[in-house]
Amino acid sequence: MRAGPLVDPDDVPEWMRRLVAATDGLDARALTKVTPPSGGGRLAAVLVLFGEDGMGPGTGPDVLLLRRADHLNSHPGQVAFPGGALDPTDDGPIAGALREAEEEVGVLPVGVRPVAVLPELYVTPSRFLVTPVLGHWREPCPVRPVDPAETAAVARVPVSHLADPANRFRVRHSSGYVGPAFHVPGMLVWGFTGGVLSSLLALGGWEREWDTGDVRDLDAAWRAARSPEEVR
16 A cells, blocks of 8 residues: 555644645655565554544643553563554455454544555564554544453553653663653553654654653663653
């Protein structure tokens, strides 16, 4: 599927117009430095779902995130967008992203308007080729971990919180990877999800100047995020 807007950018809420317009002609190299292998990867999709005032009137736009269960073999405890591998019965990445969001956290597809598709992004650890689908949550519904064995928590995180320089830093993995991260109460957002969110803040015009020189050890940042006394 070709990346770009699925709707006229003028036909979305004003706070989302710049982001939707910025997806037109967007190249994967603007979002990641990782190049997929010649053989490609397993196809997957995630739903990057933006709503408004999920934390109360006046909080502005927010994005839906989940935290994976701690005991999982793959990416335990990590924060992610709803999504996963495409099934043979999925009619492309949009259908797959909506299906996964319903199965994982109870998002009703009827209330979601897909507004843009980002380029395929390769995730090295899982060898997935992931298509992020941007959605406008025009009719929000209650969400929850549908299967607590898979999903530990669900949160609607205000964009203003993610853009706050006090909640932004970079983390260093033992492999040498260094990338953007966000502090959300009870969560550490990093890796693929952190990278996509960092790019979307810039594309949407929400980014504020932050200290990119603040690089923290991943394990220490993880412990701090999960420690109640450290939650801001």
